[in-house]
Amino acid sequence: MNIREVARLAKVSTATVSRTINGSDKVTPETKERVQRAIEELKFYPNTWARALGSGRSSLYGLIISDITNPFFPELVKSFEDIAVQHGQDVLVANTNYDPARIELCVTRMLQRKVDGVAIMTSEMDARLITEFQSREIPLVFLDTGKAEALTSNIVVDYAAGVDAAVEHIVNLGHTKIAFISGPMNLRSARVRREAFAGCLERRGIGAGLTEEGNHQVDGGHQAMARMLERKERPTAVLASNDMTAIGALGAIHERGLRVPEDISIVGFDDIQISAFTQPALTTVRLSRDEIARVAFRALYSIRQDGGKGAEYAVRPTLVVRKSTGPAPRQRANGKRVEPDVVRV
Amino acid sequence: MNIREVARLAKVSTATVSRTINGSDKVTPETKERVQRAIEELKFYPNTWARALGSGRSSLYGLIISDITNPFFPELVKSFEDIAVQHGQDVLVANTNYDPARIELCVTRMLQRKVDGVAIMTSEMDARLITEFQSREIPLVFLDTGKAEALTSNIVVDYAAGVDAAVEHIVNLGHTKIAFISGPMNLRSARVRREAFAGCLERRGIGAGLTEEGNHQVDGGHQAMARMLERKERPTAVLASNDMTAIGALGAIHERGLRVPEDISIVGFDDIQISAFTQPALTTVRLSRDEIARVAFRALYSIRQDGGKGAEYAVRPTLVVRKSTGPAPRQRANGKRVEPDVVRV
DNA sequence: CTGTTAGCGCTTTCAT
DNA sequence: ATGAAAGCGCTAACAG
Numbered sequence: 277m278n279i280r281e282v283a284r285l286a287k288v289s290t291a292t293v294s295r296t297i298n299g300s301d302k303v304t305p306e307t308k309e310r311v312q313r314a315i316e317e318l319k320f321y322p323n324t325w326a327r328a329l330g331s332g333r334s335s336l337y338g339l340i341i342s343d344i345t346n347p348f349f350p351e352l353v354k355s356f357e358d359i360a361v362q363h364g365q366d367v368l369v370a371n372t373n374y375d376p377a378r379i380e381l382c383v384t385r386m387l388q389r390k391v392d393g394v395a396i397m398t399s400e401m402d403a404r405l406i407t408e409f410q411s412r413e414i415p416l417v418f419l420d421t422g423k424a425e426a427l428t429s430n431i432v433v434d435y436a437a438g439v440d441a442a443v444e445h446i447v448n449l450g451h452t453k454i455a456f457i458s459g460p461m462n463l464r465s466a467r468v469r470r471e472a473f474a475g476c477l478e479r480r481g482i483g484a485g486l487t488e489e490g491n492h493q494v495d496g497g498h499q500a501m502a503r504m505l506e507r508k509e510r511p512t513a514v515l516a517s518n519d520m521t522a523i524g525a526l527g528a529i530h531e532r533g534l535r536v537p538e539d540i541s542i543v544g545f546d547d548i549q550i551s552a553f554t555q556p557a558l559t560t561v562r563l564s565r566d567e568i569a570r571v572a573f574r575a576l577y578s579i580r581q582d583g584g585k586g587a588e589y590a591v592r593p594t595l596v597v598r599k600s601t602g603p604a605p606r607q608r609a610n611g612k613r614v615e616p617d618v619v620r621v
Numbered sequence: 622m623n624i625r626e627v628a629r630l631a632k633v634s635t636a637t638v639s640r641t642i643n644g645s646d647k648v649t650p651e652t653k654e655r656v657q658r659a660i661e662e663l664k665f666y667p668n669t670w671a672r673a674l675g676s677g678r679s680s681l682y683g684l685i686i687s688d689i690t691n692p693f694f695p696e697l698v699k700s701f702e703d704i705a706v707q708h709g710q711d712v713l714v715a716n717t718n719y720d721p722a723r724i725e726l727c728v729t730r731m732l733q734r735k736v737d738g739v740a741i742m743t744s745e746m747d748a749r750l751i752t753e754f755q756s757r758e759i760p761l762v763f764l765d766t767g768k769a770e771a772l773t774s775n776i777v778v779d780y781a782a783g784v785d786a787a788v789e790h791i792v793n794l795g796h797t798k799i800a801f802i803s804g805p806m807n808l809r810s811a812r813v814r815r816e817a818f819a820g821c822l823e824r825r826g827i828g829a830g831l832t833e834e835g836n837h838q839v840d841g842g843h844q845a846m847a848r849m850l851e852r853k854e855r856p857t858a859v860l861a862s863n864d865m866t867a868i869g870a871l872g873a874i875h876e877r878g879l880r881v882p883e884d885i886s887i888v889g890f891d892d893i894q895i896s897a898f899t900q901p902a903l904t905t906v907r908l909s910r911d912e913i914a915r916v917a918f919r920a921l922y923s924i925r926q927d928g929g930k931g932a933e934y935a936v937r938p939t940l941v942v943r944k945s946t947g948p949a950p951r952q953r954a955n956g957k958r959v960e961p962d963v964v965r966v
Numbered sequence: 967c968t969g970t971t972a973g974c975g976c977t978t979t980c981a982t
Numbered sequence: 983a984t985g986a987a988a989g990c991g992c993t994a995a996c997a998g
Contacts, residue, residue, distance in 0.1 A: 321732040325670035326975035387666040494898040553839040671991035
């Protein structure tokens with residue numbers, strides 16, 4: 277089943293069939309009509325690979341993420357796919373799993389499939405690999421990595437603003453001992469978040485907060501929080517580098533018989549779906565995946581039109597206040613925690 | 622940059638280049654060596670579309686799922702991708718979003734991309750669409766839908782065994798009033814699970830349990846559980862159709878001031894990642910996504926080798942006991958709940 | 967073992 | 983407005 281059979285049935289040339297498929301305006305309505313019918317009758321679907329070969333455009337975008345298993349990404353993938361499909365494009369999703377060999381493989385796959393552009397939504401992509409794309413004139417868009425230049429755009433996330441909103445909320449509740457549970461410090465994305473936290477405290481003249489390192493997973497958050505609770509100067513509020521970490525922290529606090537937010541307030545980052553349903557519901561800084569996906573696609577899509585010029589796009593996180601934050605507990609002069617007056621059952 | 626340039630640099634024909642790329646054994650090691658060097662030097666990546674056109678194989682598999690945002694699927698996608706990549710294949714993932722129009726679009730995309738096979742991991746796929754694949758001789762594998770026939774295999778999940786293990790566990794803990802929160806009954810996958818539950822109770826001679834309908838999401842589970850708690854005959858144990866539902870139920874129970882598992886035991890289904898970290902950690906029936914992905918890929922991969930014969934593959938869920946299940950609370954003669962002797966703080 | 971060559975299915979000039 | 987024909991980059995007979 278191919279374009280020739282359609283042409284034969286419609287009694288036109290293959291060129292005319294091709295034109296009607298591609299919505300050329302140089303085809304008489306009657307001819308077009310006839311071709312359409314032939315297509316329907318034969319249930320003909322043009323072979324995308326052949327089209328790509330002929331036209332030089334694959335109608336395929338690459339989407340490189342670190343780990344689809346991280347709840348941050350599925351929504352990103354979904355939104356990106358939605359938009360792409362609306363524009364008649366397909367998406368090749370590739371997980372790097374933070375593994376250098378795997379990252380290289382992802383790039384190779386994209387190159388071989390001759391994608392029309394790649395959204396690189398992981399921070400761990402080294403310069404050499406990026407060059408591979410650029411030397412082949414493949415449009416690129418980064419999530420807060422790299423800079424805007426020829427054929428490549430960058431989405432800048434205003435982490436500072438997000439963290440600042442969270443800290444302001446916490447400070448307004450009377451907290452002064454604010455701690456942070458970071459992601460794995462070998463990841464750029466985790467370092468960026470931690471620096472935003474440190475910078476924020478500094479700007480507000482609050483002493484450098486305690487920090488523990490997690491792994492951006494629930495178990496790491498759990499362990500980091502447990503370590504934090506061992507300290508003599510226990511924080512009254514904890515910001516986590518992402519929601520998974522915050523959820524782990526929640527568990528560690530409960531295990532110690534402490535309560536959120538009465539004893540300790542917790543703020544997450546990302547606002548993954550489950551965060552609205554934890555016990556208590558998590559106050560968090562929302563980073564809209566839908567917005568990122570939308571911007572990323574638009575960036576890629578418009579690079580060609582704008583003659584290859586890349587651009588910077590800004591995305592601002594927003595604070596979502598739920599139930600895991602509350603007034604700072606009262607303190608004794610010696611800094612020890614006051615036992616609550618009423619034991620709640 | 623194409624195979625001809627490589628051929629020229631290596632001073633061989635394009636055929637020889639093609640052969641070395643494809644690992645043919647009919648090339649002298651020296652020649653192979655020379656070609657390899659040329660490939661490296663030019664940073665040549667074969668154009669997959671051209672290969673597909675020439676060979677008739679696209680090295681692309683389709684993976685149709687209902688909704689990547691449902692935590693059940695990311696792991697499935699990841700495992701499937703891992704295996705595919707190991708075999709030099711790529712994966713085109715498509716979300717149906719349970720939307721008939723979208724489902725049709727997914728099928729079209731697969732057809733146009735000329736995928737080598739499709740794993741259909743959603744239950745909502747009508748017969749007409751399936752015919753589209755079969756008439757084009759595209760291997761198919763279903764997750765517990767359809768039957769094994771020419772070119773199509775089926776993965777059979779033994780839901781009955783999974784539910785039975787859960788019920789046995791619950792019964793051994795002394796529970797007799799066992800309820801079920803189902804998924805949306807318009808979905809086949811949800812109906813299958815509910816029937817497994819009903820069948821199980823019947824086989825054990827336990828009276829038909831209460832049932833409420835959820836939506837396989839957290840909020841639906843929450844609402845369904847809330848409705849259940851209104852009833853005068855409150856269940857002491859609840860099975861949920863999936864973990865999301867169970868997590869919602871957990872929240873509803875806590876809101877009522879009741880405790881899990883002291884007052885009510887909860888069992889989920891699927892064992893998504895987060896379930897190990899809920900408060901309390903969820904007892905659940907694990908349906909291994911990794912295993913499903915593995916089997917699905919193997920099924921697709923072997924259909925061609927086995928001369929187009931499809932097969933049935935069985936997958937058994939296993940019970941994972943954590944902290945959300947415990948002994949049934951003691952009852953008064955009138956059926957009212959006995960207050961616990963000790964209040965735990 | 968290697969080269970020659972005819973496609974694969976579609977797009978795209980270039981004629982008409 | 984339509985058709986003829988030349989590719990697009992690669993594979994796979996078929997020769998040698």
